[in-house]
Amino acid sequence: xxxxxxxxxxxxxxxxxxxxxxxxxxxxxxxxxxxxxxxxxxxxxxxxxxxxxxxxxxxxxxxxxxxxxxxxxxxxxxxxxxxxxxxxxxxxxxxxxxxxxxxxxxxxxxxxxxxxxxxxxxxxxxxxxxxxxxxxxxxxxxxxxxxxxxxxxxxxxxxxxxxxxxxxxxxxxxxxxxxxxxxxxxxxxxxxxxxxxxxxxxxxxxxxxxxxxxxxxxxxxxxxxxxxxxxxxxxxxxxxxxxxxxxxxxxxxxxxxxxxxxxxxxxxxxxxxxxxxxxxxxxxxx
Amino acid sequence: xxxxxxxxxxxxxxxxxxxxxxxxxxxxxxxxxxxxxxxxxxxxxxxxxxxxxxxxxxxxxxxxxxxxxxxxxxxxxxxxxxxxxxxxxxxxxxxxxxxxxxxxxxxxxxxxxxxxxxxxxxxxxxxxxxxxxxxxxxxxxxxxxxxxxxxxxxxxxxxxxxxxxxxxxxxxxxxxxxxxxxxxxxxxxxxxxxxxxxxxxxxxxxxxxxxxxxxxxxxxxxxxxxxxxxxxxxxxxxxxxxxxxxxxxxxxxxxxx
Numbered sequence: 001x002x003x004x005x006x007x008x009x010x011x012x013x014x015x016x017x018x019x020x021x022x023x024x025x026x027x028x029x030x031x032x033x034x035x036x037x038x039x040x041x042x043x044x045x046x047x048x049x050x051x052x053x054x055x056x057x058x059x060x061x062x063x064x065x066x067x068x069x070x071x072x073x074x075x076x077x078x079x080x081x082x083x084x085x086x087x088x089x090x091x092x093x094x095x096x097x098x099x100x101x102x103x104x105x106x107x108x109x110x111x112x113x114x115x116x117x118x119x120x121x122x123x124x125x126x127x128x129x130x131x132x133x134x135x136x137x138x139x140x141x142x143x144x145x146x147x148x149x150x151x152x153x154x155x156x157x158x159x160x161x162x163x164x165x166x167x168x169x170x171x172x173x174x175x176x177x178x179x180x181x182x183x184x185x186x187x188x189x190x191x192x193x194x195x196x197x198x199x200x201x202x203x204x205x206x207x208x209x210x211x212x213x214x215x216x217x218x219x220x221x222x223x224x225x226x227x228x229x230x231x232x233x234x235x236x237x238x239x240x241x242x243x244x245x246x247x248x249x250x251x252x253x254x255x256x257x258x259x260x261x262x263x264x265x266x267x268x269x270x271x272x273x274x275x276x277x278x279x280x281x282x283x284x285x286x
Numbered sequence: 287x288x289x290x291x292x293x294x295x296x297x298x299x300x301x302x303x304x305x306x307x308x309x310x311x312x313x314x315x316x317x318x319x320x321x322x323x324x325x326x327x328x329x330x331x332x333x334x335x336x337x338x339x340x341x342x343x344x345x346x347x348x349x350x351x352x353x354x355x356x357x358x359x360x361x362x363x364x365x366x367x368x369x370x371x372x373x374x375x376x377x378x379x380x381x382x383x384x385x386x387x388x389x390x391x392x393x394x395x396x397x398x399x400x401x402x403x404x405x406x407x408x409x410x411x412x413x414x415x416x417x418x419x420x421x422x423x424x425x426x427x428x429x430x431x432x433x434x435x436x437x438x439x440x441x442x443x444x445x446x447x448x449x450x451x452x453x454x455x456x457x458x459x460x461x462x463x464x465x466x467x468x469x470x471x472x473x474x475x476x477x478x479x480x481x482x483x484x485x486x487x488x489x490x491x492x493x494x495x496x497x498x499x500x501x502x503x504x505x506x507x508x509x510x511x512x513x514x515x516x517x518x519x520x521x522x523x524x525x526x527x528x529x530x531x532x533x534x535x536x537x538x539x540x541x542x543x
Contacts, residue, residue, distance in 0.1 A: 076437055093440075100441040107434035112456040112533045121452060122442035155537045173442065 005258065008266055009242035012280045014048025014228060019088075023209050024050040024073070024177055028082035031068050042068045044234035045281070046082070050177065055203055055210045057220035059267065060230030060238075061275045066213045069235065070181045073211065074100045086177065096126075099170035103182040105163040109154040116141070116150035119169045126173075140172035141165075143202055160191035164198070171202060178203075178210045185215070193251050196223055200249055217271060221263045222249060229270045231279045238274050241267065321503040329503040330510055338492065343511065346477055346489040349405060353412025354473040358466055361417045365424025365462075366450060375425065382422060390415030390472070391479050403484035408477070415476040416469040423465030427458025460534050463527050470519050478512065489515075 014026070029046040032039050042065040050056055060066050071077035073084050075094040084091040086098065094100075102108040109118050119137045128136070141147055144164040154162050163183060170178055180199070184192045196219060203210050214220050220227045221243060229238040243263060245254060254260055305323055312322040321329065334343060368374050394411055401407040431454055439445070439453045455462075481490030489512060496505035528535070 071437075074441055076440055094443060096443065098441070100437070102434055102438065104434045107432050108438045110435065110453065110456065111537055112459070122444065125442065125444050125448050125452070153533055153536060155533075155540060 005262070006244075008263070009244065010266075011240050012238070013240065014046065014237040015226070015240045016047065017049040017051050021051050022049045023052045023054075023087065024211070025085040026050075026069075026073060026082070027085065029069065029072055029079050029084065030081045031065070031072055031077070032080045041234040043072070043079075045236050046230075048228055048237060048240065050209055050211055053207055053209055054226065055200070055212065055224055056226040056228060057224035058211065058213045058228050058230060059215065059217060059220040059271065060235065061232055061271055062215055063233055064230045064274070065233050065235035066215070066230065067181060069230075070100075070179055070211070070213050074098060074179050076100075097176040099173045099175035099178055101163070101166050101170050101178065101180045101183045103185050105159065105166045105183075105186070106155070108166055109162060109169075111153065111155050113154075114150065115146065115152050115154060115157070115165050118154060118165060119172050122169065122173050136172045136174070137168075140168040143171060143205070144168045144198060158191075160187045160195060163187060163195060167195075167198070167202070171206060171208070175208060178208050180210060180212045182214055183212075184219070192219075197249075197251065199223065217264060217267045218255070221245075221260060221267055222251075222254060227263075227267055229267060229274065231274045231281075232277060236279065236281050238278075238280055239270050319502055321506055325503050326506055326510065330507040333504050333507050334511055342487050342489055342492050345487060346481065347515065349408050349480075349488075350412065350473055350477040353409045353477070354416050354470060356409070357413045357416035357469055357473065358420050360413070361420025361465065361469070362424050362462060365421045366428055366454065368421075369425040369428025369458075370450075370454070375429070379425075382418070382425075385414075386418040386422065390476055394480060394483050398484050403486070408480040408485070408488075411480040412473050412476045416473040419468035419472070420462065420465040423461045423468075424458060427461030428454055430461070431457055460531055463531060467523060467527070470523055471516065474512070474516050474519065 016022075016025070026046050026048050029043055030041075031043040032041045046069060058066060058069065068077065072079045073091070075084070075091045075098070078092075086095050089095075110121070113121065116137050119140055120133055123133045123136060137150070138147075141150060144167050146161065146164050146168060149157060149161070154165055157165070166183075184195050187195065199210065199212070200223065202208070212220075212223055214223075224243050227241045227243060229241065230236075231238040241263070245257065245259060245263070308320075309323050312320050316322075368378055390411065393414055394407070397407045397410055401410065435453055435457060436449075439449045444452055477488075478490035478493075481488035482494050485491045489508060493505055493508035493512075496502075496508060
């Protein structure tokens with residue numbers, strides 16, 4: 001592979017942004033699990049910012065603490081040290097302005113509720129009045145292309161459609177940040193392409209910031225405006241790359257661009273390095 | 287239509303065969319201890335559709351209903367509390383297992399000493415026997431709550447009582463209802479047995495009385511009443527369960543292809 005035509009915009013640590021552009025900050029995040037077999041340091045030191053109206057992908061080798069990072073960010077798991085700050089406030093529990101889409105759509109949706117009721121439940125609990133709720137549910141289902149199944153049970157739908165329901169539930173909640181934890185890892189390739197485009201469309205229309213965790217390198221470059229590569233465990237930021245692809249992405253056109261190939265190639269190399277144990281924080285003496 | 291008819295025929299075939307056999311045998315070789323079907327039917331109506339309905343049958347059913355209702359409510363509430371709290375669980379579980387292993391009738395003499403031959407004794411006996419399957423199944427159902435569902439609830443701020451209402455209870459419903467299904471016949475058994483000791487009325491008491499007075503057809507008719515009662519309870523329960531767990535049976539059907 002030849003040298004990139006244009007230099008890559010990359011830094012070997014997480015980018016931090018000026019406060020007025022920042023929506024979500026992760027600062028010195030560290031997570032150690034205490035188990036019977038001793039302590040396991042899953043995440044060592046993560047610092048990065050998610051800008052307003054930005055779609056950032058987090059990609060890393062398997063076992064690189066991606067899920068741990070996401071759970072800490074979502075307020076579902078308390079970090080051992082460091083902090084997550086959303087809109088200037090430290091996250092201590094799941095914040096109201098955040099919604100999470102999990103990989104296991106089949107277990108994240110409640111099988112005893114119909115599709116519309118699943119989408120409505122968080123709103124109902126938040127005390128949104130009935131008329132507004134109905135409108136939000138209808139709009140969210142419309143946004144994900146599921147106008148026709150509100151009265152089905154989720155398990156009657158295909159995997160891709162179930163994940164659309166989960167996305168509808170998340171956007172109906174009107175979050176500022178959407179966290180997605182390998183959301184398309186369990187769906188087939190074609191459905192996956194559709195869902196990727198859906199995420200970009202929804203984000204653009206609703207102006208939500210998205211933090212998208214994936215192990216799929218192509219997906220991270222295609223979707224993201226920025227790709228943060230993680231090292232192997234204990235996790236640090238390996239590299240932070242700006243994706244300078246045109247804003248309009250298209251499954252065929254974009255993926256055929258030379259720049260896409262260059263970026264993809266670069267991310268791939270970095271992940272391979274990470275797998276081999278290369279770390280930006282490695283002690284040269286070792 | 288043909289299929290429906292053959293389905294019905296299939297369901298009633300065995301009962302009809304059994305009744306016909308019984309009829310033949312009780313006619314061919316009459317026995318003092320076994321009435322013929324017509325005898326039993328006429329005795330059934332004469333015996334139970336009179337003052338006995340008010341004095342024995344309905345009070346028995348009422349004690350059964352009250353006892354089982356308390357067992358279900360208490361079983362679910364305590365089961366939720368214990369199931370949601372790991373410390374409480376390890377604290378209580380050995381004791382629960384011990385009480386569950388006790389044959390329930392042995393507590394009747396104790397309760398008779400405490401409360402005398404009263405309604406309280408009988409209802410408490412039913413509660414103490416029927417609560418265990420509900421309680422232990424609820425604990426198990428709550429404990430097995432899906433961690434992804436729990437994370438989902440939490441990420442949408444659904445915690446505490448709301449989480450129990452919207453996630454834990456519906457998720458544990460299949461297990462809880464399986465517990466209730468076991469509890470109903472236990473309640474019925476204890477309803478009868480509690481009336482056989484130190485009682486002066488009720489279905490169980492009546493059957494023992496008939497047996498002691500050699501009123502054999504009446505004794506059998508009492509057994510018929512119990513059978514019908516148990517069958518009705520099972521049918522009603524199944525209808526309720528099908529309604530509550532429609533999602534669950536649909537899901538299972540789909541999974542099993």
